[in-house]
Amino acid sequence: MPRLSALDMPDVPKAQLPPHLEQQRTRVSCKSDAPLHTEGIQYSGAYASMGVDNSLRLDSFSKNFRVEVVRLTEDEIEFDMIGIDASLANAFRRILIAELPTMAIEKVLIANNTSVVQDEVLAQRLGLIPIEADPRLFEYVSENDTAHEKNTIVFKLDVRCKKDDGRIKAKSSELKWLPGGSELQMASTNSNPSTNPNAKPKTYTSFNCRQDSLPEFSHKPLRPKYGDITIAVLGAGQAIDLEVHAVKGVGRTHAKWSPVATAWYRMLPEVVLTQEVEDGKAEELVSKCPVNVFDIEDIGEGRKKAVVARPRACTLCRECIREKHWEECVDLRRVRDHFIFTIESTGALPPEVLFTEAVKILEQKCERIIAELS
Amino acid sequence: MAVPDEDDTSKRIPSPVSMKSLAAPVKSAVDKYQLLPEFLKVRGLVKQHLDSFNYFINCEIKKIIHAKDNERIVSDINPKIYLKFLDIYVESPSVEEDHIREPLIPQRCRLSDTTYAAPVKVDIEYTRGNPIQTEIKKGHVIANMPIMLRSRRCVLYGMDDDELARLGECPLDPGGYFIVKGTEKVLMIQEQLSKNRIIIDTDKKGRVSASVTSSTHERKSKTVIVMEKERIYLQLNQFTKLIPIMVIMKAMGMESDQEVVQMVGRDPRYSGLLLPSIQECASERIYTQYQALEFLEKKVVKSRFTNQKVHQGDFYPKCIYVGVMLRRMLEAILNADTIDDKDYVGNKRLELSGQLISLLFEDLFKTMSSAAKKSIDEALTKASRSSSMDISLHLKKDWITHGLERAISTGNWDVKRFKMNRKGMTQVVSRLSFIAALGHMTRIQPQFEKSRKVSGPRALQPSQWGMLCPCDTPEGEACGLVKNLALMTHVTTDEEESPLITLCYSLGVEDMSLLSAEELHSVNSYLVMFNGLILGKHRLPQRFANGMRKLRRAGKIGEFVSVFVNEKQRCVYLASDGGRVCRPLVIADKGVSRIKEHHMKELRDGARVFDDFLREGLIEYLDVNEENNALIALYEGEADSKTTHIEIEPFTILGVCAGLIPYPHHNQSPRNTYQLCRMDTLLYLLVYPQRPLLTTKSIELVGYDKLGAGQNATVAVMSYSGYDIEDAIVMNKSSLDRGFGRCIVMKKVSAVKQAYDRIIMPKMSSGKGGLDSHMQILDTDGIASPGEIVRPLDILINKQSATVSRDQLISHKVLPDSAYKFTPVKHKGTEGETTVVDRVALFTDKDQNMVIKFMIRHTRRPEVGDKFSSRHGQKGVCGTIVQQEDFPFSERGICPDLIMNPHGFPSRMTIGKMIELLGGKAGVSCGRFHYGSAFGEPSGHADRVEVIRYHRVSSPSVYIHGTYLLPKAKTYGLRLGEMERDCLIAYGASMLIFERLMISSDPFKAQVCRKCGLLGYYHHSLKTGFCSMCKSGENVSTMKLPYACKLLFQELQAMNIVPRLQLTEH
């Protein structure tokens, strides 16, 4: 390149970034050794000298922000979130994992357990069973609350393996909902039985009414989401008889309350061929990629060239640029503000509801901060 | 060393090329892996212990009672009264309760703290009554002997899995240990120097010596021939001083010097070396046997040495033996290469449980006999002779019973006869994990003290290949001394000698006693030694050896007999004694494996077992010595026409524990070693044990995959927060919530209810309407019930003891409550731990007291500070626990269970771990278990074992004028471990040098002249420093230097080099 005096250089057009800076601003590029420009540029005046305003404005955000659902099944959703900063996308992920409440088994009252599974282990296993109950209909139990129909769900498990049954599995479907609350009587330790002989025997819950009489639950009984989870294997003559109390909680306290199996996002990959890749090289490139990002296109005269057909599938394994010189032809990039978000629900709430709930929580948090600031 | 096959010299050996084509149709590598499980099926993992114990109870014990000294007990008072042992046999374990014998099962012994022992019965012939008549009594019990689990006499012998499970035994448990007083004890394998073998060595003073430790049933002695000041002497315990060798020879009837020289060999160099000794003898004026004996008389008893058997005072064999010893020694003087290596595995014998027990048993048996004799004599002198005395009643069984029980439970082996006093022979079987227990049974204890600072025995011996595991040794002081058997090692037991000796003679060995000294060493003949005994010579040693081997392969002689032609020593060594290590190898004829594909197919189809391979001569056992005559190919493909044997599987050079590490050949060797010591971390009882994704063949062989003791974790290798330095790991809290790494710790609490104790129901304190808060877990019988949560200080047994004396108790009156004192058993635990009563067991002990045992269980989830380890010696503590949302996640949303710092890899060089990570991931992705056996895949460096020095850093120090490096260890430094190194780094190089070379070494105050830079001196009259160059004391400063540094300056000055010091003020 001939040496050029800075004064002789052409003027940079105002209000528009030169392409390499624009790419730096909106893309993360991945080289064979490490990714480049991973940090987003936050400062609003970063490009002020070029007349470019880098600040985030609400109107432009609301104009540009889009959510596109790609896939939605009963317990999984994949959607694109476009035009948002990584910090916000991450906030949603964190809220989904740790702050969205669900109902999970917290107390296990064991009346009898002769199985080989130890009591503590059994309780831990029960805790992890997802329960199909809308947590929004329940309240948190605070320390000195009694268990009542608004904050506790009671199930009972009573399996026994008869002498000649061989081995049986206690499955989660055998957890039976007790809408009337606990059936186990408290040992009459503190109350003096003589004073009130007619009173109902005290149990571990004090329900005011049966849960199935409430309109929310009357048509849809509460139960574990999946019936085929093995709780314990019982040998001949062994039995488990217990009662469990599920309460509301959040994933930060214990992973059992996390409503998602996991929630994660990835940035949209962008694969660009900076040079024409033709013929033999094209075929080589196609065979390199394990997820078939590239395709071959005929350009007539028996010649072929490689095209990027499915950039979204790219896992950034960097297999295609591992060998020398390939880096010059293939440019791997990530779109900085385009997130492919995946939520796998454990079943308490449908995945799309989970996300809206997460948004609500973030909203509440913001409101709290605003309230505190003003 | 390849042995040319003499028998086949008639047929022309085809050229290597055509050999190849011959071998071609045979698939170059028959997969012999299947042989291994078969081998282990017949042998088990602890067969060496079982074999030796079985040998003891079946044969050895009989030999002991039939030994000349043991067979009869004859009264001194009346020699007509005697007792003769006719037979002895060990029954299967049983216990006598109220005079009823009932069979004993091991689980019961463990629970009730009793010994798993079986009665030993004898058939005796004895005299009784007056007039004396002989009687025969059968089945007299003389002892209760602890029985090894799974041995022939054990009730578990030959049971299948279901039966075992019914008796409360784990089917995978290998057995091989004893249960004494409720604890499981394993007798460690002891390493010994060979008995009855000539060993040439240099002693502490640098003298060349030849020594033989002779050992028979009666006595043990050590004979040493040393060379001192060019003269050769004999050293023997019976003599106070060194005896000139020629005197000994003369005393044994070899009066002519010429004969002695002939005996040693006619090489003039030998006679040259012998000359000073001959002269010394002559100067003492000893010429005849009589004179020699007289000379010896002064020094002590008549000589009796070396293990050559003496027939009616014929000392000729002994002379030859001494001659051979001399010859070997002189050769060693002339040629230092021929000095024996004490650490050579072929010179080692392993003592197993059977041998050790038999030593002890014989000793105790003798004690019992002499005690019986004493009491018979006493009875004879005292009592009226007329009373018909039953002398069989004088055999007290307590001697042997208690002696054995005490020795096994304390581990102290005291055999007075042999002045043997060894400690720490037994160890409690470590039950932390299945592998720890297995590893325990294959461990070999060294003969030396552990603290001995020697490097020789610690180093890896090339002869260890395939016999002893190269990786499995502890760190620290026992490093390299404590070893482990490799997977296929077999330890031999004794074999009957006499038929073998007869066989040797009929194969053309010329009897030694018929040969003159001259003939013995004739050029074209080899000496034939059998178990250290000189049998004679043979003119065609190779042919003889091949003949013996053929017989062995045909199964005509024992499969463990070894034949070894030592060309250097011109000897053929035959060995059938016990304690040799050997291993099976595939026989190859000129490089072609005898095992063909169809053999393996038959094996797979079950039409053939391992023993068939042995019987048909496809496989044979070689011991370390015989391996020297073989050329063993690692893989079939590598075999050429000289190859005589082929390894079955290369990874069998590793032991049981080392085999568990995947890809060990990719790791720095100490890392593998570390791993083996680390099997015990946090492995009490995992709640969710898993099968390793990456298994090795050894894992499958030992059944480790059935008894998982670990979990597969998703690992991210990255640095994360500041809590992961120094191998700490960061754990995912959600993973822990979901049950990762949970384990159960069991504790045992036991209490005895004495006769005057009582256990009562917890009392309702009526007033408050409830129980004492610490009594809540008690059942109505006053004992805590299983499943209850125990808090610290909770009462487990509501026990009361009588305060009144014993006499009152005996009166059977019901004592009033006031006579009882409250003595509860409380739970001692730390606050905050949730512990649960897991099991309660009640039983009676041997004093008929009730014993209550509680198993208290505590489920732990990993906490900060808990230690975790991978299979590559990469241990680390948990540094911090982090919420899942703070954890990194992958492109596919995978969140790791734990994070390791990448800094753990470069310095540890555990490439194997990296490969394991990859292999594990591949396994997950395709849903299969993968193999990571050592040498499993062809890799460039898999077939090479480098001789490593186990990590102990040596730093010999030199004494120069009071300089020394480390104050304590003088010749060998202590290991500077990783932690110590970190300390030193933190301390700083300059500080370190200052401290090591100055403060803890030799600080010296020197006077230095600032002007000329030379050293001055302290002028005492002027009371200042003085420079002798400048002739003034003005510019002299005092400074501290190491004395060695000052010395260096002065020495340099003496060489006309002027070192000048320039001082600056600070």
Ligand code: SF4
């Ligand atoms: S990075 Fe990997 S997945 Fe992406 S295009 Fe290249 S080879 Fe394909």
